[in-house]
Amino acid sequence: MKTRSMRSRAGGFAVGLSTAALVLAACGSDDDSDAPADGEEVTEATLTIAENAIRGGKNAEVAEWVEDWVIPEFEEMKAEDGVDVTVEFDGSGADDEDYKTSLALDLQTGEGADVIGGFDGIWTGEFAQADYIQPLNEIYSGADDWEGWDQVPEAVQQNMSFEGDRYGIPVGTDGRVIYYNTELFAEAGLPEDWQPTSWEEILDAARQLQELDGVTPIQINAGTPMGEATTMQGFLPLLAGTGAEIYDEDASLWMGASPEMQQVLDFYNTIYVEEELGDPLLQQEAAGRDNSFLMFSEHELGMLIEGDYLWRSVITPDSDIAPMEDRDEVVGWAKIPAVEPGAGVGGQDFVSMSGGGGQVLNPNTDYPELAWELLSFMNSKEALLERYGDDPRITSRADVNEELDLDEMIRYITDEVLPITFYRPGLEEYPEVSIALQESTEAVVTGTSPADAAEQYQSSLEGIVGDENIAN
Amino acid sequence: MTRTSPTDQEPDEQPVVETAPKRRRLDEDAAGLGRTRASAFVAPALVLIGIFLVFPALWTLYLGVTNWQLTGLAAAEPEFVGLDNYIDALTNDRFLDSVFRTLVFVLGSALIGQMVLGFTIAWLMRTAGKTLRGIVETLVLMGWILPASVIAWLWLVLLDRREGTLNSLLGTGETAWLLEYPMQSIIAFNIFNGTAFAMLLFSSALASIPPSQLETARMSGAGTWATLRDVVFPNIRGHILTVMLLVTLWTFNVFTPFLLTQGGPGQETEIFPVLIYRMALETGQLGRGAAFSLIMIVINLAIALIYLRVLRERRQK
Structure with a gap:
């Protein structure tokens, strides 16, 4: 009697555990049905941009630029190509360390935005070694052909590189x-x-x-x-x-x-x-x-x-x-x-x-090509001039820096500080x-x-x- | 399944099994569902327990013996490190200090603070007018039902160094309460946050004391202290134990002081849950954090077992 009831209890427990395993397995597999198969033409997509920036708070100008300019421009550009893209902005106003933790947790569980900004270059190594991020040309094979690479000095590219691979596009440098x-x-x-x-x-x-x-x-x-x-x-x-x-x-x-x-x-x-x-x-x-x-x-x-x-x-x-x-x-x-x-x-x-940060691509993105297009669009000369026209900083692109009307302070950083700086x-x-x-x-x-x-x-x-x- | 204590199971179970299995069986299957259907009824609960309790606990056990990290190489390929994390915990000053701080915090905010204050309010409000009682109880309850993040904000404003309410009330200039009296601050914060529970439980406990006993005490000229000692406490001893254990358990696990101090300055308010959070998520040492969590689960289980035991003894009486 006693043993039988024990056994049935154990049986119930086993059922419970195996059900749990099934549920967890279901949660774990993230093959969204709307993800395109290889080579299939994408006609409709949703992309997300994450930044440690938020309206009315931290890095508000970045948030405004993304929401008011990047998103409508990119959506319109893609609509002209016949692709119905919706871009969402995932803003945040956290301390850099907390933001990093949440990115790591997102990437670890296969989640997170498609284009991730606010990424300090110094995190590249540890994220790459953890397999959270991948070299750009592995996520999208055409990434090395971007016109912008010629404009970004080698030293600045290093900010977002690890062991010789480019993991992201640097946003600029500072002093x-x-x-x-x-x-x-x-x-x-x-x-x-x-x-x-x-x-x-x-x-x-x-x-x-x-x-x-x-x-x-x-x-x-x-x-x-x-x-x-x-x-x-x-x-x-x-x-x-x-x-x-x-x-x-x-x-x-x-x-x-x-x-x-x-x-x-x-x-x-x-x-x-x-x-x-x-x-x-x-x-x-x-x-x-x-x-x-x-x-x-x-x-x-x-x-x-x-x-x-x-x-x-x-x-x-x-x-x-x-x-x-x-x-x-x-x-x-x-x-x-x-x-x-x-x-x-x-x-x-x-x-x-x-130092300097930049933007990386999420290796788990459903739309590698579109995500790359969005990333490179955000770092195009046009986009950066829009962003930094009234709010100059040293961007990563030489052609942009030439046209920006750097104020006295930023010019001082370029002329006096960068020559004596360390990384x-x-x-x-x-x-x-x-x-x-x-x-x-x-x-x-x-x-x-x-x-x-x-x-x-x-x-x-x-x-x-x-x-x-x-x-x- | 209510019979889990060996003391009440053995004497009646053996004769039943040997002499009257049929009747016994009927007793067990009172609802007449049969084993299969009964299992089907229990299954959802077991599944939930499996998913949310058993699986995470086992997973934590596994993580605790690895060097898993949030980022870096050890995030991709964690290695088995045996009991290193546990040995490290027990020989680590930061861990031991944190245990000591947690004790101080529990003692100060739960046992002394919430219980004494909760009882005092309940005792005073017993004879107070309905309006006053309503107002006081509502205020105390507010501290309990408002979201912790909201309360933390209020306290940050209260204790702020530059334009804090407390400094302007007391005229204490630019006292940085959270930095100069960090442990006292989070203890006060937690008392504010949790007193309502003790107050409510003690209120109902006091209501259960036979009025005749209180009346008799009053007639024989007993003072407040004598009444409390000889009439009230003996009557509500069981409730006191219940409150004590529950409040201890909750306070031991409470994380909200982090919202005020983030464990600082330095590590002065790094109570156990905060230590685990900082270890696992701020410095990214998930393996060590898991080991520390398991130690915490064990301490929790110990407190819970004491609680269950006390509860059972009360029922038997």
Whole structure:
């Protein structure tokens, strides 16, 4: 009796599990019936564009351009060819790290938009190795014949390439400078035309700004809540100014807790702990970076290191994040100096960091050819001129840059900053190393001694890349 | 299937099986459905349990012994790493700290906060006028029924450093509550969020105390404390246990403090569910996250077993 009822229970359980397996299998197979067979002519299709951009929020200009120009133009263009294409926009206004996580989850489950933008070039390696993205010419065989490749410099193509394959079309490149508020500088008795030549001169200026009421002298990103902005706008440009690089390409070794790292962390310590020239709490706030933008736009922050993104997307007078009516009159910028003249990598006096994102194709797209057409259309000269005509930045295309009326700031980036800039290593391990670097700066601003923070970094790094891949 | 305790099964089952199998069978098949049809009725439930509980648990068990990552090479080809993730968890400061923080959080917000506050409100409202009672209960319930994301927003505004409501009320300048008192903040937040349940349960428990006993206590001149100790608590001991275990279980699993602090500053509010989220999705270590989740499932099961056991003992009385 007992055994029989046990058996039937077990039977029921087995039925349950096998049904579960069937249901899951049904969920897993994603062969939409409307997907075209090979060689079949597509007459009707729906495509989706994803961007980390949203109306009224983050990167609003991108969202507006996609929704108001790209989509209607492309649909009309295809309608003329007799193809009924509907393009949808999948906007987002998340932090870059969260956006990356959601992309990874989408791609892992075979979902996601057909054309994916807002893709930081530094993610290419890890996404490619995970098989989430594929070389463009494998998704669509004609991708190498695109007219635009001739216009995109090799170095910029590298941003979206991995092991010699192009995985996406880069959107452009950027550079980092020290922005400063000339009004506050004048009040503090500092020159309005300012270019520090050593870290000590930055500190001197900050000390003078400290005399002003209600003003935080300097913001150099630290801590994990700011994510990659901490590494890119904080740690790495400083490190380049000490003459060291995070990854030695020739020796294929990562930098451990070196004296140069110690120097960078000491600088953080001086600013945030010893002299309180910066606001350590701001580095720990969940919305710290946005708040730093707000403070800068409201004349409460003297200096901050940021990319040209700040100038063209954050503090524009009509921005939704931190509008600054008097941007053109008040904001000044200067190159980031090395510790002292000649101390930077390669003996440079000034340094910067550059990166850049782009757009990739989803390998799971039902319409590889149409998706590629949409991607290349979005990167055509016409589309980029439409996008950046009134809102210039350094695009990836030389022919577009020639015609754009670059403003003074962007021209400064092109002429002065790009020649002295450095790039992050495009390796799979980099994002994790970057988090370890952020943690080391966070430790310092919360009161850990720089020496201990460097030691913690060393042990995190050993866990990530292995002892044998660290220079000693 | 209500008889699961060995203590009440053995004595009556053996004689029944040996002497009167027929009657016993009738007892079991009270609805007269027969095995096949009965199974058909149970099947949907079993399927759901299979899909949503058993399969994910087994899958988590499997993931926990791999080095699966969200991105990179280990995402495409995860490798078997045995018990490394578990050994790592138990020797990892971040994990142990997080367990300690979770204990503090549960103790502070669930046991001390929600239960004491819930009981106090229920006790005071017992004698309050209908209007006052309605108002208070509605307010407390609001904290419970509003979506957590909405409440989190309200709290962010309340605790904001620059233009926060709390700072202007208390005149505390630019105090960054979420950074300077992170654990206290999320404890207060969770008390606000969850007190309603304890209050409701205690209200009905208090209503079940025979009025004559309270009356007698009052007649014999017992003060509030004496009444509580000698009349109220003995009467509602079972309810207290129920509330305690349920609230503990929920608080142990609660993720909403993440909306306020994202686990920070540093790792100061990284309670267990937040640690797992950060580990698995922010740093992409899905294998480790799965191992940590399994440890969490085990702790949950332990609390749930205690709960079931206590419940059964209460029923037997």
